Amino acid sequence: MGRDLQLRSATPEDLEWIHELRHRVYAQELGQHAPDPAGRLRDGLDGDNVYLVAARGSARIGFVSLTPPWLGRYALDKYLTRDELPLLTEDDVFEVRILTVEPRWRASAAAPLLMYAALRWIAARGGRRLVAMGRTELLAMYRAAGLRPVGRTVHSGALTFEVLTGNVTELTKTTMDRYRTTLERLRSEVDWRLDVPFAPRPDGCEHGGASFTAVGTDFRSLHRRHQVVAADVLDAWFPPAPGVLAALADDPDWAARTSPPTGAEGLLAEIAAARALPTGTLAVGAGSSDLIFRAFGQWLTPQSRVLLMDPGYGEYAHVTERVIGCRVDRFRLRREDGWRIDPARLSATVASGRYDLVVVVNPNNPTGRHAPAAELRSVIAAAPARTRWWIDEAYLGYVDMTESLAGLAAADPRVVVCSSLSKMYALSGMRAAYLVAEPTTAARLRLRTPPWPVSLPAQLAAVAALRDPAYYSACWLRTHALRRQLAADLADLDCLDEALVVEEGVANFLTVTLPSGGPSAAQLVAECRRRDVYLRDLSPMSSEYQGRTVRIAVKDTAENARIVAACRAALDALRPRSASLPSMPEGVAAAGAAR
Numbered sequence: 001m002g003r004d005l006q007l008r009s010a011t012p013e014d015l016e017w018i019h020e021l022r023h024r025v026y027a028q029e030l031g032q033h034a035p036d037p038a039g040r041l042r043d044g045l046d047g048d049n050v051y052l053v054a055a056r057g058s059a060r061i062g063f064v065s066l067t068p069p070w071l072g073r074y075a076l077d078k079y080l081t082r083d084e085l086p087l088l089t090e091d092d093v094f095e096v097r098i099l100t101v102e103p104r105w106r107a108s109a110a111a112p113l114l115m116y117a118a119l120r121w122i123a124a125r126g127g128r129r130l131v132a133m134g135r136t137e138l139l140a141m142y143r144a145a146g147l148r149p150v151g152r153t154v155h156s157g158a159l160t161f162e163v164l165t166g167n168v169t170e171l172t173k174t175t176m177d178r179y180r181t182t183l184e185r186l187r188s189e190v191d192w193r194l195d196v197p198f199a200p201r202p203d204g205c206e207h208g209g210a211s212f213t214a215v216g217t218d219f220r221s222l223h224r225r226h227q228v229v230a231a232d233v234l235d236a237w238f239p240p241a242p243g244v245l246a247a248l249a250d251d252p253d254w255a256a257r258t259s260p261p262t263g264a265e266g267l268l269a270e271i272a273a274a275r276a277l278p279t280g281t282l283a284v285g286a287g288s289s290d291l292i293f294r295a296f297g298q299w300l301t302p303q304s305r306v307l308l309m310d311p312g313y314g315e316y317a318h319v320t321e322r323v324i325g326c327r328v329d330r331f332r333l334r335r336e337d338g339w340r341i342d343p344a345r346l347s348a349t350v351a352s353g354r355y356d357l358v359v360v361v362n363p364n365n366p367t368g369r370h371a372p373a374a375e376l377r378s379v380i381a382a383a384p385a386r387t388r389w390w391i392d393e394a395y396l397g398y399v400d401m402t403e404s405l406a407g408l409a410a411a412d413p414r415v416v417v418c419s420s421l422s423k424m425y426a427l428s429g430m431r432a433a434y435l436v437a438e439p440t441t442a443a444r445l446r447l448r449t450p451p452w453p454v455s456l457p458a459q460l461a462a463v464a465a466l467r468d469p470a471y472y473s474a475c476w477l478r479t480h481a482l483r484r485q486l487a488a489d490l491a492d493l494d495c496l497d498e499a500l501v502v503e504e505g506v507a508n509f510l511t512v513t514l515p516s517g518g519p520s521a522a523q524l525v526a527e528c529r530r531r532d533v534y535l536r537d538l539s540p541m542s543s544e545y546q547g548r549t550v551r552i553a554v555k556d557t558a559e560n561a562r563i564v565a566a567c568r569a570a571l572d573a574l575r576p577r578s579a580s581l582p583s584m585p586e587g588v589a590a591a592g593a594a595r
Contacts, residue, residue: 004056004057004191005052005054005055005056005109005110005113005189005190005191006053006055006056006191006193006195007052007053007054007113007114007117007190007191007192007193007194008052008055008189008194009050009051009052009053009193009194009195010053010063010433012052012380013049014051014053014060014063015046016040017060018041018051018053018063019041019042020040020061021038021043021060021100021102021410022040022041022098022100023035023036023039023040024039024044025100026041026098026100026157026482027041027051028369030157030158030159030177031157031158031159032157032158032159033156033157034157034158042404043066043069043075043077043192044206045067045073048063048067048071048098049066049067049068049071050067050068050121051063051064051065051066052064052103052114052117052118052121052194053065054105054110054113054117056115057106057254060102061102061105061108061110062099062100062101062102062105062110062111062114062322063098063099063100063114064096064097064098064099064100064117064118064397065096065097065098065113066094066095066096066097066118066121066122067094067097068094068546069090069092069093069094069127069543070090070543070546074085074088074093074095074131075095075097076088076095076131076133076163077157079133079154080152080163081267082156083133084152085150085152085163087129087131087150087165088131090129091310091330091332091543091544092126092127092128092330092393092542092543093127093128093129093130093131093132094122094125094127094129094130095130095131095132095133096115096118096122096130096131096132096248099114099115099118101112101114103283104344109186113186113190113384113545115145116175116183117194118130119168119171119172119175120194120196120197120198120200120210121194121196122168123168123172123196123200123540124195124196124522124539124540124547125539125540125543125545125546125547126539126540126541126542126543126544126545127168127543128167128169128580129165129166129167129168130165130166130168130171131150131162131164131165132147132163132164132165132445133154133161133162133163134147134161134162134164135146135160135161135303136153136160136161136162139162142162142164143359145166145171145174145175146166146170146171146174146175147164147165147166147171148164148165148166149162149163149164150163150164150165151163162339164571169321169322170531172200176199176200180472183198183199187199195520195522195523195526196522198223198518207236209230209232209233209248210232210529210534211230211231211232211233211534212230214228214529214532214534215228226348227532228532228534229532229533229534229555229559229562229563229566230531230534230553231533231534231535231536231552231553231555231559231563232525232535232536232551232553233428233533233536233553234395234423234507234508234509234553235363235422235423235426235428235430235553236423236424236425236426236475236508237479237482237553237555237556237559238426238475238478238479238556239426240425240426240427240461240464240465241425241426241464241465241468241471241472242468242471243464243465243467243468244425244426244427244461244464244465244468246464247460247463247464248445248457248460249297252396252457255456255457255460256457259452259456260452260454260455260456260459261459262451262452263446263449263451263453264284264453264454264459265592266459266463267284267432267454267459267463268282268284268434268463270463270466270467271284271442273464273465273466274469275401275404275406275436277406277407277409277410277436278410278439279436279440280439280442280443281409281410281436281442282434282435282436282442282448283434283435283437283445283446284432284433284434284449284453284454285433285434285435285441285449285453285454286421286431286432286433286453286454286455286458287422287431287432287433288392288394288418288419288420288422288433289315290431290433290453291418291433291434291435291445292315292316292319292321292418292541294445294448294449295416295435295445295460295556296319296320296324296357297323297324298324298444298445298448299356299357300320300324300326300356300357301324302324302325302326302327302358303327304320304326304327305326305327305328305329305354305355306320306326306328306329306355306356306357306358306359307328307329307330307331307349307350307355307357307358307359308320308328308329308330308331308359309330309331309333309341309359309360309361309364310330310331310332310541310542310544311333311364311366311367311538311541311542311544311545312333312359312361312364312365312366312541312542313361313365313366314536314540314541315394316359316361320357326356327409329348329355331345331349332544333364333367333369333544334544335544337370339364339367339368339369339503339505340369340371341360341364341369341371341375341456343371343375343376343378343379343436344381344504347378347379347382347383347478350379350383350387351382351383351384352384352385352388353384353386355387355577356386356387357387357388357389357390358383358387358388358389358390359390359392359393360389360390360391361392361394362391362392362393362396363395363396363398363399363505363506363507364374364505365394365507365509366509366511366536366538366541366551367505367511368503368504368505368506368507368509368510368511369505369506370403370505370506372401372403372557373403373404373405376391376405377408378407380412380414382409383414385414387414388414388415388416388454389414389415389416390416390418391405391409391415391416391417391418392417392418392419392422393405393406393417393418393419394418394419394420394422394423395423395424395506395508396419396424397424397425397472397476398424398476398479398480398506398507398508399506399507404417404419405417406419406436409436409437409438410436410437410438410439411436411438412438413437413438413440413441415437415438416435416436416437416441417435417436418433418434418435419433419434419435419436420432420433421433421434421462421465421466422477423508423531424472425462425465425466425472426465426467427458427461427462430455430457430458430461430462431454431455431458432454432458432459432461432462435507437544477520479554481508482554482555482556482557482560483508483509483554484504485557485560486510486552486554486560486563486564487502487504487510487560487561488508488553489564490502490512490552490563490564490567492569493564493568494571495514495515495518495519495574495575496515496517496518496575498515498518499515500512500513500514500515501513507553508553508554509551509553510551510552510554510556511538511549511550511551512549512550512552512567513545513548513549514548514549514550515548516546516548518548518574519550519571520539520547520548521537521538521539521547521548521549521550521576522537522539522547523574524537524550524567524570524574524588525537525550527566527569527570527571527573527574528563528566528567528570530570531562531565531566531569531570532566533562533563533567534567535551535563535567536550536551536553537549537550538550538551
């Protein structure tokens with residue numbers, strides 16, 4: 001089809017052609033609708049839904065329409081009630097409709113590429129299920145793509161449709177498994193102008209840290225670290241405690257070539273002393289992800305049912321859904337509720353006892369909200385005995401370590417607390433974390449722990465960090481001041497003459513939401529990267545973000561100023577062309593998992 005085949009979001013100038021093509025196809029050719037004297041076919045969702053367009057040169061050749069869940073209505077509502085089609089009541093359902101291609105291009109790759117583009121766009125907005133009406137005569141094509149009928153038939157004019165649905169993760173896997181070679185070939189032939197990467201990561205889990213690609217993952221251009229503002233990951237803005245630096249500098253030759261204590265015994269003892277816990281309740285790992293993979297792999301099976309907070313740290317969804325294959329439900333947190341966990345609603349959700357595991361990140365990443373320990377204790381106390389609770393306290397130092405549920409975890413076999421030493425203690429590069437569990441549970445996890453789970457430099461650093469609580473308390477306090485100033489400076493910016501919505505939370509990051517009708521979060525991220533400032537697009541984490549929210553890590557005063565300046569310049573650059581998406585630079589990826 002040639003290099004000039006373009007896939008992009010529709011511009012206002014495309015709409016007349018879309019309405020005209022719809023009339024030609026669905027009124028004149030197929031008889032689904034009565035002809036209109038004006039030769040145009042519109043419907044009630046126009047202006048609210050999203051169109052993706054395929055074009056070749058100046059000629060538009062096809063389009064597909066998407067209805068996101070935040071509109072609160074779907075085209076299918078015209079044909080079926082929510083009782084008849086209850087999947088429309090789910091939070092993350094996107095509707096794909098009226099895939100239409102000009103007659104002369106119907107034998108080309110335009111239609112499959114538009115379907116693929118719709119799938120990628122939905123995945124980048126946190127969609128987990130899609131629904132569509134497929135013409136019965138084209139049912140084989142939709143089945144080949146992985147869609148399945150739900151058992152509902154719709155009649156519209158002279159046409160008959162089957163209602164189809166599919167899980168976005170499964171559809172993506174099916175597409176990549178079946179058509180990877182074809183997609184790789186088309187990737188070099190298509191001018192992809194959507195604000196989502198052409199292909200997902202091979203493991204299906206997008207992590208933060210794209211800023212390191214700008215530094216250079218081959219470590220040959222480390223000088224770039226001084227030029228890049230890495231606000232897309234939640235590494236501390238402050239250096240490790242002086243004692244940490246001294247421990248690492250004392251004898252680096254010895255630390256590099258010497259095997260560490262096999263079971264990290266000294267580190268375990270230091271954690272026990274710092275947290276007033278019995279050593280037998282602890283297990284350590286090379287970061288919290290190490291502990292998540294190890295513990296969940298031991299406890300869960302594909303038959304397990306898990307409840308995750310949504311929005312929430314994406315590693316949990318990746319491990320439970322994609323790695324283990326659990327049945328996963330979401331406990332939806334909403335902006336209008338201040339992203340708060342409602343303890344009464346959570347208690348009611350878990351009361352049936354159907355959940356094997358409930359995961360709570362507290363403070364939450366990415367919302368930054370903290371649920372008081374007393375509220376969580378009450379919810380856990382009332383929960384069924386069979387339900388295990390995993391409490392992730394990676395950012396608790398920014399609140400108050402007395403809010404930890406570690407003491408409860410040490411005594412209650414239903415509760416496990418995981419705490420990273422990376423983010424709060426400026427040790428992200430060291431990879432050290434621990435969990436707290438009732439002694440029998442902790443012992444079983446230690447049994448599954450390989451020898452030397454934490455490197456010697458990491459053990460030295462973590463022990464020194466835990467011995468200097470006063471230093472870190474001061475750093476955490478200073479973080480709040482820096483966050484408040486960054487929030488105030490960002491709130492002074494505007495987009496299309498509308499204010500940005502800046503939400504602080506309690507940890508070392510904040511979120512910024514762009515107005516509807518303005519540029520997407522992915523566009524803002526891409527523009528800021530051109531200025532060596534890296535932010536995190538939260539869109540793939542949850543459809544609650546509507547493709548409009550970025551997370552920004554708090555940095556020092558100078559780097560915060562660069563963040564504000566980059567955002568201002570990016571918004572100015574996007575102002576005249578927000579309706580037409582730019583090409584995504586190589587390496588700009590929607591991200592759903594990392595801290």
